Amino acid sequence: MNRIFEWVDERTGLSGPVRDFLNYPIPKYVHRNFLYTLGGLTLITFMLQAVTGILLAFYYDPSTEEGAYDSVDYINYQLPLGWLIRGLHHYGSSAMVILVSLHMLRTYYFSAYKKPRELNWLTGVLLFFLVLSFGFTGYLLPWDQKGYWATKVGTEIAGSVPFIGSFIMHMMRGGDALGQATLSRFYAGHILLLPASVALLIVIHIFQLRHHGMAPAITTKAQAQSKTFVPFFPHWVLNDTLAGLGLLALLVYMTWANHAPLGFPADPTSNNFVPRPEWYFMFYFQLLKYFPGALEPVATILIPLFLFGSMILLPFVDLSEERRPWRKPVTTLVSIFYIVVIIVFTILGMAAYA
């Protein structure tokens, strides 16, 4: 066994870098705090989405005239374990959005975005939006009523951007109306462009993390543990693995208890179907109701631009050395305001369509 290992190492030279990667010292305050598993858990979920996504691609047919819908119907109801693979992919996407959000909130409240980690925060913000793009493009693929109408509304929102909106909308749809070109585009984006971009950004994100190490501890208790270390492998990896297994069990249970839904086939002429987005876009869908006529661009452009912009600018605006959230009330209160707004409008939106 050892001789095989040495033979391979002599020819690849991998053992040094791999050993360095695995022996990387993790401060004890990080190892002891489960909030630090959120990033690893997001990565595990991404791997789960990649595996289940590749499996689904073996059966899925990206064509509008019955192909897409019927193939998803077949996967869901006839294929052995099809319900499980599609269900894991379906619930996994929600898990991904939740975990990325929690991971970002953890980073936010621990002030881990501050100098010199600004660019790591930015790759994280970019990854967050790529995850949302995954959700948006994946939603259309079953070509059912939900996906069709959510995409119609979503692309119209892009279309309401002044001057270039029409161009963006046509590029997203691949034409004037929603059709085969739209489905092909969303499919290619969902299974090729987005995974490649996300994988590349994850490598950069982790490389930056390793370069700077973990952000300083914020509590005195944690600071007392910041000079003691455990190796990344196996101590830290085992934490992530346990959390990942727990998540997998939860997703399997959710899938088993409630199979991933598939609505009626897309019908451009139905007026009794009430379009509604996936739950994580619900607050925004609800917000759109409050901006009549000429104010529409406020909701469709200014608000998303403001949200995205403030996330990007955060590490360049909050320059103080203070890292404890209870000592920097402005950022803490702003985040709580956003969270409350999102929760309230999500509930309003859910109630309106219940």
Add this chain to the structure above:
Amino acid sequence: MAAPKLPPLPADKGVWDDHAIDRRGFLEAAFGVLAGMGALLVAVPGVRFLVGNSLDVTATKWVELPIKVADLAPGVMAQMSYNADETDEWRAVVQRGIVYVSSPDGGNTFSVLDGTCTHLGCIVQWDQDKNEFVCPCHSGRFTHAGEVISGPPPRRLRQMATKVQDGSLFIEI
């Protein structure tokens, strides 16, 4: 811009070829130009390929509605779907849509409204009791003539061009 000096090689390995090193700046620039050209050669046709036929304007055409003019009852708002043969990329498909047809005088003058909400493209519903259209997405409301009453829609419902041929009603889509 002069290329930064290279660190010396370990003595047991050998030495840099100084003659070749002198041309380093030129070679770097040459690489930049050639690689840039290569990237452009792929990117320009690539972008054109991606745009594809996305920006084509679909020609308008006349479509027959499944009703005879004589059958239009006065004051009734009739919801109708139309079918039009269309080519979606390589595939022949039937394009379908919803319109609302009304005729105040029972067949002499008509109003045909596109059922697509001008806000974000959902299909509006006719509420007979309130005598108005309601959009199920964001609660936009329109009068029976298609004018905005309230809610987010920026424009009135699209009034479609109509013509009558052999007693059948045609609309321009």
